[in-house]
Amino acid sequence: MSWSVHLPALMLAVPLFGAFSTPIVALGGRRARMIWSVLISSVLLVLSFCLLQYVATEGTAVYVMGGKAWNLTLPSGMAYPVRIILEVDSFNSFIAVIGCFASLAGVLFGLRFLDRFSGKIWYSALYFLLTAGMLGLILTGDLFNFFVFLEIASVSSFGLIAYWRDRPESIEASFKYMLVSQIAAMMVLLAIGFLYGRYNLLNMAAVGKVIQFGLAEKVALVFMITALAMKCGAFPMHMWMPDAYAEAPASVTVLLVVVSQASLVGLCRIVFSVFGSAIVGDVVPWALITLGMMSMFFGVSMAVVQHEVKRLMGYHSVSQVGYMLMAFGVGLLAMGDPRQMADFGMTSMKGGIFHMVNYVTYKGLLFLVAGALYYVTGTRDLDKMGGLAKRMPFTTFMFVIAAAAISGIPPFNGFVSKLLIYESSFAVHPALSVVALVTSILTLASFVKVFQTAFLGPEKKEFSKVKEVPASMVLGMAVLTVVILGLSLFPTWVVSHLVEPAATALVDKGAYIGAVLGGGI
Amino acid sequence: MANLPFVVVGLLFLMGLIAIIAENNLFKIAIGVGVMESAANMFLVVLGYRLKGDIPVKFLPGPVDVYVLPTPQALTLTAIVIALATSALMLSLIVMLYRHYGTLDVREIRRLRG
DSSP states (O other), X not given: OOGXXXXXXXXXXXXXXXXXXXXXXXXXXXXXXXXXXXXXXXXHHHHHHHHHHHHHHHOSEEEEETSSSTTOSSXXXXXXXXXXXXXXXXXXXXXXXXXXXXXXHHHHHHHHHTTTSSOHHHHHHHHHHHHHHHHHHHHBOBHHHHHHHHHHHHHHHHHHHTOSTTSHHHHHHHHHHHHHHHHHHHHHHHHHHHHHHHHSOOBHHHHHHHOOOOHHHHHHHHHHHHHHHHHTTOGGGOTHHHHHHHHSOHHHHHHHXXXXXXXXXXXXXXXXXXXXXXXXXXXXXXXXXXXXXXXXXXHHHHHHTOOBHHHHHHHHHHHHHHHHHHHHHHHHHHTTOHHHIIIIIHHHHHHHHXXXXXXXXXXXXXXXXXXXXXXXXXXXXGGGOOOOTTTOHHXXXXXXXXXXXXXXXXXXXXXXXXXXXXXXXXXXXXXXXXXXXXXXXXXXXXXXXXXXXXXSSSOOGGGTTOOOOOHHHHHHHXXXXXXXXXXXXXXXXXXXIIIHHHHHHHHOHHHHHHHHHTTOO | OTTHHHHHHHHHHHHHHHHHHHOOBHHHHHHHHHHHHHHXXXXXXXXXXXXXXXXXXXXXXXXXXOXXXXXXXXXXHHHHHHHHHHHHHHHHHHXXXXXXXXXXXXXXXXXXXX
């Protein structure tokens, strides 16, 4: 038995240890705190790669918390699992790796970005707590544990959004986010209650094994989808997203992007692994597709008119989440029919998962670029910026890559995932891909506007002394740029070795259940 | 009559939600969130109780054959602790909002628009 069986637990233990040890290490001075936080997040990244490797070779990893042995899912002849179980398959291990990349980028960027402000010790502690919550959301295999990690992630992000507590806007954004996520969390708790009352089970795999599609389950599913769509910023409840993303420090926004994707991972788990083929009828998939289409269109149309660079990107997040919701809706629509599944369902799932990963990388990078602009100019208003390309060559270069990726311009990774989504949604109805294409064009238009106003044009007098941002901030942005370029240069390899196993693991409900229960129940 | 507790839970949850949407005072909104949290906790407790059931310790309660599974109570305890943390944070945010804006009326706290 090698140490690698404990990887799922280590993925949670390391950031939690980081969160509570940082204030102690920080007694050793500013330098010690910086080195410590980079060390923790680098170790986390290495661990996530080990986990990806472990899952790829050994199959789904299951870890029982607090049991006599790490793999004792059904202790002493019990018919169902009673302990908290982490379950990691190709899908969540892949997302976890990207989450760890984003976390490392945020840590590196935050080192100098927040140097001028106080309260950095608590910032670092909350940052790692948020990372732990995010990874817990992604890796857990237990419904109630999911709720607990949702709240850990929410509570730490309230604190981080309100980091600049002398600014009224940040407190307001934090309060708004708090209301939305508390309502969402209570809905999740009610849904868990409905499922528990019906089956006496909290383990996702065990619930998935016995689930029927009765009234209580329908109510639970509606509560879950509503709550998690709120948390990932889908259309009717998206208004917290631009506020929170714009007002949080840029290094935190990167992590908030990942947390919203972690909620989406939870949504996929509930819809595909717990309910899956038990969902009868076309209502649920069409609801997801409609939510997705509305988020895409309204998000981007609000983004085009923005003048503040981080709010503009925040509205783009709404429209990007729409792509994934639509892709998963199309995948769910095809689920009942094996022929449709082979025709376009799998393509759609692959597109959705790949877009999720791409979104985290390029959106994170865009927010970091916005943070860099704010760092040197002291403003987020696009109308006041201009001619920064000559002054900040590295930042400009990375902005161009991220903007090309989000607009879906060919060799970049955003193009590949968008193409997969267009292809598959066209098979359902041409209107879906038309909306997606129009959204893509408007995205390109608004990022051309940002590039034009902030980086090109005549140099402004007040920015004549502006220099490139410090090295650690460039390094933070470079981490995500390297990931984007890696995903862009080897699309075939990435799709066949990372995305396809992830999509297969997500739609294969039987394998997810079998990993925990074996022959039980 | 066995469903009466669930009706109460439903009413409480709706009352909390309506308070969050309709009230304008920040403290009343915070109370609404608290009512919603209590409703969810009560739901779990009510769900876990079996009529004429007793505590699941074999040698204590005497001759009963219905035991109450302790899992929902454990869930409720966790949820109460989480609710405590969020309520404290919410109240402190309200204090800071009052310091910045000088009002508790949500209609006047809206600098983030458009």
